[in-house]
Structure formats: C-alpha cells, structure tokens
Amino acid sequence: MSEKIETIGVLSSGGDAPGMNAAIRAVVRKAITNGVKVKGIRRGYLGLLSEDIYDMDRKSVSDIIQTGGTILGTARCLEFKEPEVQAKGAEICRKHGIDGLVVIGGDGSYRGAQALARNGINTIGVPGTIDLDIACTEYTIGFDTAINTAMQAIDKVRDTSSSHERCSIIEVMGRNAGYIALWSGVATGAEDILLPEKYDYNEQELINNIVKSRKRGKTHHIIINAEGIGHSTSMAKRIEAATGIETRATILGYLQRGGNPTCKDRYYASIMGAYAADILCAGKSNRVVAYKHGEFVDYDIEEALNMQKGIDEYQYEICKRLSQ
Numbered sequence: 001m002s003e004k005i006e007t008i009g010v011l012s013s014g015g016d017a018p019g020m021n022a023a024i025r026a027v028v029r030k031a032i033t034n035g036v037k038v039k040g041i042r043r044g045y046l047g048l049l050s051e052d053i054y055d056m057d058r059k060s061v062s063d064i065i066q067t068g069g070t071i072l073g074t075a076r077c078l079e080f081k082e083p084e085v086q087a088k089g090a091e092i093c094r095k096h097g098i099d100g101l102v103v104i105g106g107d108g109s110y111r112g113a114q115a116l117a118r119n120g121i122n123t124i125g126v127p128g129t130i131d132l133d134i135a136c137t138e139y140t141i142g143f144d145t146a147i148n149t150a151m152q153a154i155d156k157v158r159d160t161s162s163s164h165e166r167c168s169i170i171e172v173m174g175r176n177a178g179y180i181a182l183w184s185g186v187a188t189g190a191e192d193i194l195l196p197e198k199y200d201y202n203e204q205e206l207i208n209n210i211v212k213s214r215k216r217g218k219t220h221h222i223i224i225n226a227e228g229i230g231h232s233t234s235m236a237k238r239i240e241a242a243t244g245i246e247t248r249a250t251i252l253g254y255l256q257r258g259g260n261p262t263c264k265d266r267y268y269a270s271i272m273g274a275y276a277a278d279i280l281c282a283g284k285s286n287r288v289v290a291y292k293h294g295e296f297v298d299y300d301i302e303e304a305l306n307m308q309k310g311i312d313e314y315q316y317e318i319c320k321r322l323s324q
C-alpha cells in the first residue's frame with residue numbers, strides 16, 4: 001500500500017449498468033475535492049492494457065448523472081485472468097502515475113482488482129451490475145433501473161396477453177441469479193416465476209398451474225423465466241401443445257441494461273462512488289464498497305468473494321401464493 005495517493009484511476013468492467021455514470025462522476029469529483037488527480041481508463045482492463053487512459057477533471061463528468069451506460073466504456077478481457085497480464089496491468093498503472101484504482105463492476109471485475117492489489121496498486125471495488133448477484137452487498141448499481149424497466153415491459157405484455165387470453169413467458173436477464181426475475185415477477189403479479197436457483201425443471205407442474213388458473217377464470221398466465229434457465233421459445237411451444245392455450249415467448253434482453261437510471265440507482269451510485277474515492281484516498285486497498293444493514297461499509301475483497309447469498313425462501317414461497 002503506498003503512503004500517499006496522488007493520482008487515482010477509474011474504470012468500469014463487465015456488463016454495464018445504469019448508474020455507473022453517476023458512480024464515475026462521484027469518484028472523480030470526490031477525489032478532486034480530496035486533492036487527488038484522476039485518470040479515466042476506457043474499456044475496463046482491456047483499455048488498461050492498451051493504455052487507453054486520459055486525464056479527468058470535474059467537467060469530464062458533467063451531464064452524465066442522468067444517463068445509462070458508462071462514459072468510460074466497458075469490456076470483458078479474459079486475458080486479465082493471467083498473472084503475467086495482471087503484473088503488466090500494474091506496471092502500466094505505475095507508468096501513468098496511477099497509485100490507486102476504483103473498479104466499478106461485478107465479482108469478476110473484483111478479482112481483477114484483487115490481482116492488481118497483489119501487484120502493488122491500491123484498489124477499491126464498487127458494485128455495478130443489474131443482477132444483484134454480489135453476496136457482500138444488499139444493493140448493486142443498476143438493479144433498480146433494470147427491475148423497473150422489466151416491470152413496465154411485463155405490464156405491457158400482460159395487457160395483450162389478457163386480451164388474447166394467452167399464456168406469456170417473459171424472459172428477463174440473470175445468467176446465474178434470479179433476483180431480476182423474482183422482483184419483477186412479484187411486482188407484476190406473475191403466476192409463475194422460474195429462478196435458476198430454484199427451478200426443478202418440472203414442466204408438468206407448470207402446465208398443471210396454467211390449466212388450473214385458466215379453470216379459475218384467469219384470462220392470462222404470466223411466467224417470468226430467468227435467462228439462466230432460458231429456452232423460453234421452445235418452452236412456449238411445449239406448453240401450447242400440452243395445454244391447447246396459445247403461448248408466446250418474449251425475451252426482454254438488453255433493453256434491461258440501458259436507460260436513464262432511477263433516483264435510487266443515482267443516489268446509491270453517488271454515495272458508493274464517493275465512498276470508494278474517500279477510502280482509497282485514506283490509504284485503504286483491496287476493499288469493496290457494500291450496502292449492508294442500512295449502512296455503507298467496505299469489506300476485504302477476498303472476504304467479499306467468499307460470501308454467499310441466495311434467494312430468500314420466505315419471499316420465494318410467498319410470491320407463489322400471491323398470484324394464485
């Protein structure tokens with residue numbers, strides 16, 4: 001850990017998330033307020049390796065708090081998993097005078113930050129992912145915008161589904177995690193919610209539910225399917241064949257990752273970005289910012305990566321009862 005931080009870098013990595021810009025703005029402006037220079041690194045670790053690095057000032061982050069995406073760009077850079085590439089990344093930081101780095105991203109990006117810390121660069125991670133799948137924190141930047149986008153889209157599909165008396169499968173993002181499916185499903189009164197963490201692939205049970213709800217007089221049947229389960233189109237075909245009820249699949253896809261961040265995303269991103277700049281300037285390293293039990297805190301990266309979280313059993317069970 002270096003004595004006094006003079007220049008910090010900031011990058012975004014992995015899947016982008018609405019609110020990342022608010023976090024970048026907060027990092028830049030809080031660091032400058034603390035008397036520290038800031039350099040932006042474009043396209044995550046890929047841009048670090050190609051030295052796509054530029055000086056930032058307060059004005060560099062004007063007019064971005066309300067925008068989706070990330071002004072720094074983002075990328076997946078698989079070669080950054082190699083120890084010699086990580087050492088090169090640290091060397092490039094030193095060459096550019098960067099003695100501290102804020103990494104905005106998910107678990108994978110944290111591993112990259114941890115590797116740089118091992119190579120002598122002070123690093124702090126900020127949770128940026130729409131998936132809410134970082135165990136150490138109850139909040140990740142982008143989740144609130146994504147679930148609201150999904151909710152509005154599902155409401156629209158529900159209108160037409162009811163009019164046509166169809167069953168609709170709506171696939172939401174979440175390769176490994178079902179939080180977007182759970183939240184958007186509960187908020188739209190979906191009849192079935194399929195989560196990668198819970199789904200037992202018992203399609204017959206799903207079919208029985210559809211037939212039962214139709215007999216009870218429901219004009220629609222909304223199934224929220226998480227991307228991690230996928231195969232919504234073929235599932236729709238099988239359900240239609242088994243029930244005789246017209247069934248359509250809608251895959252929401254990337255529209256969930258864009259758009260203007262909600263107030264909540266902007267707020268949390270602003271506090272977390274500023275917090276990251278502050279602890280970095282105070283000499284902390286190899287830490288991640290988190291929101292836990294109503295407070296902003298930080299954890300050692302290794303400790304954070306070893307934490308586990310899962311879908312709450314009560315919330316999952318209750319959601320099934322509410323839509324019957």
Ligand code: ADP
Pocket residue numbers: 013014015045046075076077078079080081082105106107108109110111112113115129
């Ligand atoms: P997220 O950060 O959202 O979890 P990824 O898992 O795709 O997204 O990781 C983003 C980037 O972080 C990767 O493309 C790679 O550059 C870096 N990364 C991921 N895993 C590691 C690792 N084990 N060691 C070093 N860097 C990693």
Ligand code: F6P
Pocket residue numbers: 014015016129130131173174175176227257
């Ligand atoms: O940002 C997280 C996420 O949206 C996951 O839910 C999804 O599986 C993944 O990113 C897809 O991202 P890409 O297609 O950009 O690799």
